[in-house]
Amino acid sequence: MKQPKLTLSFRETLVVASLLFGLFFGAGNVIFPVSLGQAAGGSVWPAILGFNITAVGLPLLAVISMGLSQSESVIDMSQKISKGYSYFFTVALYLTIGPFFATPRLATVSYEVGLSTLIPQEFNTLSLFIYSLIFYSIVLYFSLRPSGILDWIGRYLNPLFLVLLTIILIRAFTSGDPLIGGAASVETYQTVPFSTGLLEGYNTMDGLAGLAFGIIIIKSIRQIGVTEPTRLASETVKSGIFSLAVMALIYLCLALLGTQSLNFAEVAPNGGVAMSIITQHYFGLFGQILLAGVMAVACLKTAIGLVVALAETFADLFPSFVTQRVWTIIATLMAFLVANIGLDLIISYSTPVLMLLYPLAITLILLHLLEPVIKSQTIYRSVTFFTLLAALFDMAAALPQPLYQWFQADMFVNFANSFLPFFSIGFGWVVPALIGFIVGLILTKMQPQPNY
Numbered sequence: 001m002k003q004p005k006l007t008l009s010f011r012e013t014l015v016v017a018s019l020l021f022g023l024f025f026g027a028g029n030v031i032f033p034v035s036l037g038q039a040a041g042g043s044v045w046p047a048i049l050g051f052n053i054t055a056v057g058l059p060l061l062a063v064i065s066m067g068l069s070q071s072e073s074v075i076d077m078s079q080k081i082s083k084g085y086s087y088f089f090t091v092a093l094y095l096t097i098g099p100f101f102a103t104p105r106l107a108t109v110s111y112e113v114g115l116s117t118l119i120p121q122e123f124n125t126l127s128l129f130i131y132s133l134i135f136y137s138i139v140l141y142f143s144l145r146p147s148g149i150l151d152w153i154g155r156y157l158n159p160l161f162l163v164l165l166t167i168i169l170i171r172a173f174t175s176g177d178p179l180i181g182g183a184a185s186v187e188t189y190q191t192v193p194f195s196t197g198l199l200e201g202y203n204t205m206d207g208l209a210g211l212a213f214g215i216i217i218i219k220s221i222r223q224i225g226v227t228e229p230t231r232l233a234s235e236t237v238k239s240g241i242f243s244l245a246v247m248a249l250i251y252l253c254l255a256l257l258g259t260q261s262l263n264f265a266e267v268a269p270n271g272g273v274a275m276s277i278i279t280q281h282y283f284g285l286f287g288q289i290l291l292a293g294v295m296a297v298a299c300l301k302t303a304i305g306l307v308v309a310l311a312e313t314f315a316d317l318f319p320s321f322v323t324q325r326v327w328t329i330i331a332t333l334m335a336f337l338v339a340n341i342g343l344d345l346i347i348s349y350s351t352p353v354l355m356l357l358y359p360l361a362i363t364l365i366l367l368h369l370l371e372p373v374i375k376s377q378t379i380y381r382s383v384t385f386f387t388l389l390a391a392l393f394d395m396a397a398a399l400p401q402p403l404y405q406w407f408q409a410d411m412f413v414n415f416a417n418s419f420l421p422f423f424s425i426g427f428g429w430v431v432p433a434l435i436g437f438i439v440g441l442i443l444t445k446m447q448p449q450p451n452y
Contacts, residue, residue, distance in 0.1 A: 022158030026302030031271030037258020050197025062210025063240035099334035114292030181262030379440030386436030
């Protein structure tokens with residue numbers, strides 16, 4: 001009988017870290033830091049620090065909390081609040097980073113950044129349909145073979161993506177252009193660059209994905225041979241630290257690339273357009289082809305991971321409904337349909353959902369990191385309740401204009417501005433979460449016996 005491994009070899013750790021990086025790093029991870037760099041200009045350093053806290057630090061804490069608590073899924077972690085809440089939060093999280101927003105965005109962004117400028121405007125709708133059909137056909141093929149995900153992403157697609165991106169970065173940083181190309185163009189980057197960078201990091205959705213991808217990483221490490229729970233947790237954390245350190249470095253490079261581009265370009269409407277301008281500046285037409293390859297590979301590997309994670313999780317959540325294979329097909333088909341409504345609508349409707357889910361994810365992660373000293377279900381429930389109430393106001397403030405007017409959100413926003421500290425910079429949930437923690441501690445002291 002084969003003996004279980006105690007640790008991963010260095011090479012195996014690299015492969016798992018590459019898998020984790022590949023799962024996280026999609027199209028948004030390329031375009032958002034570039035956009036930040038252009039908008040922040042000379043304020044890029046505090047802005048990218050804030051960005052890395054939510055785009056790198058938070059997913060790293062998610063992986064660490066899952067490893068240390070020996071939880072294998074989001075539902076395991078959130079059940080400490082209640083079974084009903086765990087189902088709500090898990091389903092909402094996977095639909096957000098799955099077929100409703102993140103997975104459709106992958107095809108749309110890779111098309112608009114890499115190919116749309118090469119195709120006449122009148123054919124864009126048809127060409128997006130054809131591109132997304134091919135894109136999700138490839139995603140479906142690999143997602144129906146989840147046992148090979150370690151090889152597909154960790155060994156092949158991710159290294160290819162890194163090689164292509166490195167070519168762009170080396171060419172730009174050896175061009176002789178100054179790194180800081182201009183002053184901040186967005187008022188919030190002039191006044192509060194750090195907190196603006198924090199909120200921009202939400203857009204990567206990696207804080208949520210860190211909770212969702214845990215099940216894939218844990219299964220991959222088990223597949224290699226490490227099965228003992230403590231060792232499994234240790235190897236998960238080690239791979240996460242290695243992977244996300246590389247991500248932080250790439251985010252810094254991409255932000256500086258955006259700032260440097262101000263030497264020869266105006267601030268673009270989004271990071272995708274900025275990347276297109278940058279690659280054409282340094283490489284000409286070849287640059288556009290190179291960028292199309294970078295974005296296609298980046299998006300394919302992340303889409304495969306998202307579909308597999310959703311299918312595995314929903315098959316566990318609803319075992320008597322349909323099989324994992326059917327969930328895989330459903331998730332891919334839904335993503336294909338949503339992708340064809342266009343990038344602007346996807347982003348505008350995802351923002352309020354992120355403003356609701358991120359505070360709940362952050363507090364869940366932090367509570368699990370405090371697990372050695374927190375043994376009270378009451379604290380979990382109290383923090384979540386107060387955070388949810390406050391996050392609803394943040395969600396209302398971020399609604400797209402038609403919904404904002406229909407819900408008469410001004411009334412809620414004015415109330416929150418008056419009574420919730422930090423609401424104006426997008427963090428109105430912080431003080432209520434702390435109040436919830438204190439209330440939970442007091443209630444726990446009043447009933448000293450363990451709650452679970």
